[in-house]
Structures are given as C-alpha cells and as structure tokens.
Amino acid sequence: MKLVVLAAGKGERFYPFSLTRPKPMMQVLSKPILEWVLRRAKEAGFDEAIIVVGPLGSRIKAYLKDGRRLGMRIEYVEQSRPLGTADAVIKAFEKVKDDVLIVYGDLLLERGEILGKVKEEMQKEELVVATVEVKDYGRYPAAIVKDGYVEKLMYQPRPWEFAANRAMIGIIGMRRRIIEEYLDITPPLIENTPVGIAPPHEKDLFETIYIAHRDGVKVRSVDVKHGWYDVDKPWDPLIASYLMAEWEAKKIKESQISSAARIEEGVKMKGVVIVEDDVVIKDGTVIKGPVWIGRETTVNEYSYIIGPVSTGERCVIGPFSRLWGAFLGREVRVEHCADVCGAVVLDSTFIVHWSHVSGVIGERCDFGAGTICGTLRFDDKEVQVMVRGRLESTGLRGFGVIMGDYSRTGVGVLIHPGRIIGPYSMVGPGVVVRENIKPFTAVLLKEQKLETRPWGPEIYEGTRGWLDERIKDYEKYFS
Numbered sequence: 001m002k003l004v005v006l007a008a009g010k011g012e013r014f015y016p017f018s019l020t021r022p023k024p025m026m027q028v029l030s031k032p033i034l035e036w037v038l039r040r041a042k043e044a045g046f047d048e049a050i051i052v053v054g055p056l057g058s059r060i061k062a063y064l065k066d067g068r069r070l071g072m073r074i075e076y077v078e079q080s081r082p083l084g085t086a087d088a089v090i091k092a093f094e095k096v097k098d099d100v101l102i103v104y105g106d107l108l109l110e111r112g113e114i115l116g117k118v119k120e121e122m123q124k125e126e127l128v129v130a131t132v133e134v135k136d137y138g139r140y141p142a143a144i145v146k147d148g149y150v151e152k153l154m155y156q157p158r159p160w161e162f163a164a165n166r167a168m169i170g171i172i173g174m175r176r177r178i179i180e181e182y183l184d185i186t187p188p189l190i191e192n193t194p195v196g197i198a199p200p201h202e203k204d205l206f207e208t209i210y211i212a213h214r215d216g217v218k219v220r221s222v223d224v225k226h227g228w229y230d231v232d233k234p235w236d237p238l239i240a241s242y243l244m245a246e247w248e249a250k251k252i253k254e255s256q257i258s259s260a261a262r263i264e265e266g267v268k269m270k271g272v273v274i275v276e277d278d279v280v281i282k283d284g285t286v287i288k289g290p291v292w293i294g295r296e297t298t299v300n301e302y303s304y305i306i307g308p309v310s311t312g313e314r315c316v317i318g319p320f321s322r323l324w325g326a327f328l329g330r331e332v333r334v335e336h337c338a339d340v341c342g343a344v345v346l347d348s349t350f351i352v353h354w355s356h357v358s359g360v361i362g363e364r365c366d367f368g369a370g371t372i373c374g375t376l377r378f379d380d381k382e383v384q385v386m387v388r389g390r391l392e393s394t395g396l397r398g399f400g401v402i403m404g405d406y407s408r409t410g411v412g413v414l415i416h417p418g419r420i421i422g423p424y425s426m427v428g429p430g431v432v433v434r435e436n437i438k439p440f441t442a443v444l445l446k447e448q449k450l451e452t453r454p455w456g457p458e459i460y461e462g463t464r465g466w467l468d469e470r471i472k473d474y475e476k477y478f479s
Contacts, residue, residue, distance in 0.1 A: 001119060001173075002096040003046045006088050007034055007105035008054030008079040013387055014234055016404035016422045017362060019439060022056045024105035025063065026237050027329050027346055029244040030294065030310040033231055034060060034105050036244070038070055041103065043112030044119065048073045050096055051105070052088040055080070084202030086186040093179050100179065102205065104170030108240055110227030110247040114171060117222050122173040125220040127212060130171035132224045140167035141206040143221065150219035153210045155193045162194070166221060169228060172205060182212045233387055234402045234420075235394045237344045237360050241327040245308035249290035258295075271307060285318070294330070312347065329363070342375065342398055346405070358400030362423060366408035373400035373415045383418040386436055394418065404439060 011018035017026055024034035038049060049067065053060050053076055060076075067074030077091045089102060101119055109115075114130055121128045131145060137157055142164035144152040154162040186208045190199045213219050227247055229240045252272050257263070261279040271289025275281070279293050284302035292310040293299070300318035309323045312330035317323065319336055326340040329347035334340050336353040345351070346363040355371045375398040377383060383399040384391045401415045404423030415421075415433040422439030430445045437443055454471075 001099045001101055001122060003041055003049045004089060004092045004096070004100045004102045005034070005037060005041075005049055005051045005105050006085055006102065006170075007060060008052045008057065008082055008088050009085075009106075010054070010082045011106075013232055015387075016402065016420055016439065017234060017360075020056075020362070020405045020423050021059055022054065022105075023231065025059050026231065027327070027344060028108060028231070028237055028240045029248065030292065030312045030327055030329060032063060033108060033240075034064070035070070036108055037103060037105055038064075038067070038072060038074075040109045040112035041115055042070060042072060044115035046101075046115070047071070048075075050075050050077055050092045052077045052079050052092050054078075054082050082202075083188070085205040086183050086203035086208050089174075089179065089205065090183050090203075093183070097176070099173070099175050102170075102172040102174065104230075106231045107170045108229045108231065108244060109224075114222065114224050114226065114228075118171055118173045121220050121222055122175070125173070125218065126175040127178055127209065127217055128173035128220040128222060129168050129209065130224050131166035131168055131221045132228065133165065134167045137162075137164040137167055140169070142167050143219075145221040148221055150213060150221055153192060153206070153213060153219075155190050155199075155206055156197065158194050166223075168206065168209075169224065169230060171224075172209070178208075178212055178217065182208050186211065233385070233392065233394075234360055235385060235396065235399060238327075238342065238399070239395070241310070241344055242308060242325065245290055245310065245327075249308070252290070255289070276313075282319075342396075343400065358398070359402055361401070361403045362405035362407065364406050365403055368409045368411040368413060368429065370411050371409045371413045371415070374417045375400050377417060385418045386420060401433075 007022055007024040011023035014023045025032045049072055051074060064074055077095055079088050079091050118128050118130055141155050142157050143150045143166045144164055145166040157164055186203045188203050189201045190204050190207050192210045193199045209219060229243050231240055249272055255273045257275045258277045260277040261275045263281045264283045266283040267281050267285045269287045273287055273289045274292045276295035278296045281299045282301045285299050287305045288307055290307040291305055294311045294313040296313050297311050297315040302320050303318035304322045306324040309326050311328040314331045315328055316333045321334045322339045324341040327344045331348045332345050333350045338351045338353060339356045340351060342358045345361045349361055349365040351357050351367045353369050355367045356373060357367060358373045358375045382393045383396055384393055399417055401419055403421045406423055407421050407425040409427040410429030412430045413427050419433050420436040422437055424440045425437050426442045427433060428444035431443055
C-alpha cells in the first residue's frame with residue numbers, strides 16, 4: 001500500500017494566503033501542516049509518500065526535498081490544473097499502480113494511529129474511510145454508519161433531510177480495483193448533494209465513494225479516537241496551533257534544555273520548556289510553558305513568554321517584549337516592547353517597538369512602530385472575517401488581522417479586528433484600517449485638517465498680555 005498526500009488544491013477559502021503558498025505549507029506550531037501530516041504517517045509505519053502538488057508546488061518541493069530529513073522517501077506528482085481530489089489520485093495512480101492510503105494535506109492529527117488502523121482494515125476491505133462525530137454535518141461529506149459500515153452518503157446534508165452520524169475528514173483507503181474501475185468515471189461535479197444546493201464542479205473523491213457504494217461496494221468506517229483538525233479558513237492556523245501545542249505538550253514529561261544553549265542567571269522558567277541548540281536567553285526573562293524555542297534564537301533581557309508559544313530558528317525576541325499564545329516561524333523579530341498575543345507569524349516578519357500584533361501574519365511582513373491590531377468588538381460578539389464574499393464567524397471573541405505575505409505598515413497604524421490585508425500591500429502611517437485591503441494596494445492618509453491656535457503659559461496663568469508682547473518681538477525678529 002502506498003501513501004498519497006493531496007496538496008494541490010486551490011484553497012479558495014484560505015485567501016489571502018492561498019495566493020502565495022499551497023495551504024499545506026501554512027505553519028502550525030512553527031512547522032508546515034504538511035510536515036505534521038508526514039510525521040503522523042511516519043508514526044503509522046509509512047516510509048514512502050507520493051505528494052500531489054499544484055501550480056505552487058515548488059514551495060513544497062523546496063522545503064521537503066526528497067524527504068530524507070523526515071526519514072522518508074518522497075516523490076512528487078504534478079496536477080497542473082486543480083480539477084478535484086479524484087483527479088489528483090488519478091495522477092498519483094499513474095506512478096504507484098497499487099492500493100493507496102489517501103490523506104488530505106491540510107488535515108492535522110493528534111496521533112498517527114488512525115492511519116495505521118485504516119491500513120490494517122485495508123487488508124480485508126476494498127474501501128475504508130476515517131469518520132468522526134461532529135456538531136454540524138452540513139459542513140462535511142457525511143454518512144449514516146451502522147455496525148462499522150456506511151449505509152448512506154450525502155454531501156453537506158441538511159439535518160432534517162439526512163440523519164448523518166459520521167463525517168468523513170480526508171483519510172481514505174482504496175484498493176487498486178476501486179481506483180481503476182471508479183476514478184475515471186467520477187463526474188466533474190458532486191451530484192449527491194441536497195436538492196437546491198449548487199454542487200461544486202470538481203472530480204471529488206466523495207462522489208467516487210458514493211458511486212462505488214451505490215454499486216454494492218462495502219465502505220468500512222473507522223472511528224477517529226484522537227484529536228484532529230481540518231485547516232480550512234485563514235484563521236484556522238491559530239486555532240490549530242493551540243490544539244497542536246496541547247497535543248504535543250501531553251507527550252513531553254519534562255523540560256528539555258540543550259547543553260549548547262546559554263541561559264543567563266536571573267531567567268525564570270516554569271512548566272515544560274523545550275530549548276534547542278545555540279539558543280541564548282538573557283537575564284530577567286520569564287518563561288511559562290509549554291514553550292518551544294528554536295535553535296539559534298535569542299531572547300533578550302526582561303522578555304515575558306507565556307505559553308503556548310513556539311518559535312522557529314534564528315528568531316530575535318525583545319528586550320522587554322511579550323509573547324503570549326504566539327507561534328513564530330523562522331527568523332522572526334519581535335523587538336523592544338513589542339507584544340504578540342494570539343498570533344501565527346510566518347518566516348522573516350519584523351514586528352518592531354511598541355507594536356501590538358494579533359491574528360495570522362504572512363511571510364516577510366514589516367510592522368511599523370506602534371502598529372496596533374484591535375482584537376475585540378464593542379458588542380462582545382465573535383470576530384467575523386470575509387470569506388468568498390460572505391462574513392463568517394471565526395468562533396473567537398479575540399482575534400486580530402489576517403495579513404498576506406510581503407505586506408507592511410507605517411508607524412501608528414490601527415487595524416480593526418478581522419480585517420484582511422492582501423499580499424504585496426502597504427498601509428501608510430496613521431491609517432485606521434476599517435475595511436479589507438486588496439493585494440498590490442497602497443493605502444495612504446492624504447486628507448488631514450489641522451487647526452492652529454495660540455498656546456502658551458497664559459492658558460494656565462492668565463498672562464495673555466505678556467504673550468502678545470513676545471509675539472510682536474518674534475514678528476519683528478523674523479520680518
């Protein structure tokens with residue numbers, strides 16, 4: 001059996017990050033989602049993987065290369081046009097010609113054992129899906145499961161029409177016969193949807209499973225017993241990072257401090273703290289785990305780090321900075337008195353003095369001094385974000401900005417909660433960002449009305465006459 005990871009989708013609901021990266025390359029707990037997927041597959045005994053990549057797939061290849069760093073052998077298959085998950089597996093099958101275990105590249109798992117369970121069930125079944133119980137089956141490909149087998153299927157059903165009790169989350173085992181017989185005949189749209197719902201136009205594996213089931217193929221359902229998370233919307237990396245921190249922290253019994261790290265006297269640490277090679281933590285810093293500090297990172301004096309927090313390699317923190325629920329990529333700088341709370345920050349972003357940053361921040365962004373990201377609404381409701389033309393709740397009462405790659409702000413910028421700043425954009429000094437900003441856009445404050453009036457000690461002491469004389473003296477001097 002071969003492992004096939006699907007990483008070629010357009011990620012339309014993941015705007016603005018989908019413009020510049022494949023969604024599986026978004027970071028969660030300072031590592032790409034795809035790396036977490038492969039780590040879980042490695043736990044389940046897979047040493048090889050086929051990754052299906054799309055037009056931005058070179059970013060995946062540049063990061064993972066041949067997979068040797070993860071102890072795996074990785075090959076790549078191109079899906080030049082994103083025609084759907086079934087089409088992606090067709091492309092992969094041209095290379096593998098074997099039974100496959102398919103995993104979606106944006107699916108995070110607490111443990112890899114569910115992959116091993118599906119692999120085990122495939123020894124006696126032709127078609128196996130991993131399923132979970134959820135509150136809202138209308139968001140998922142759903143099924144009615146009885147005695148471990150699927151009885152009925154419906155894509156995003158209405159609850160009063162279809163009494164679903166399981167949702168499929170993107171782990172599918174398929175025998176070679178199923179692939180050869182059903183993938184090619186999968187129609188280019190999902191037909192098995194509720195009446196009146198416009199079906200997505202793509203060759204989707206859900207429809208493949210539905211057609212095979214309709215033809216009498218038994219579909220085995222395997223329950224996911226541990227944590228999982230489907231990264232779908234642009235605020236999901238923050239929620240997923242909190243979850244992954246919780247999952248990973250449970251596996252660590254005690255702090256791990258590299259002998260090659262330098263921790264000065266006066267540093268206080270509590271809870272689980274992981275410190276990698278060549279880290280420097282300077283005097284007065286307070287760290288409360290769970291915290292992961294990547295190699296060659298410097299934490300300057302009197303910084304305050306409250307977990308969950310993770311950093312990539314070669315970051316610079318402080319002095320006098322605070323990280324609180326912050327997940328940083330590589331070479332991120334959080335400088336003097338900057339505050340990063342409830343945020344995912346991608347590689348090489350600079351957050352300078354007196355800034356307060358929250359949300360999901362792209363790669364190589366630059367925050368001018370005193371940039372403030374608002375996080376709370378006055379009506380105490382959950383922060384909303386525009387997704388494909390519709391406002392959607394993040395499920396978070398506190399959430400800042402969604403900022404695309406390569407964007408920047410000037411000094412004193414104020415950003416309302418839940419706003420999107422597109423990639424390659426610039427927000428000038430003093431701007432209040434109340435609306436979303438499109439990619440490749442500069443927003444500058446041009447109209448500013450100033451009022452000038454006399455001002456001096458007479459305001460407080462009633463010495464207007466003295467001031468009039470001084471003004472006359474100045475006018476004579478400068479005339």
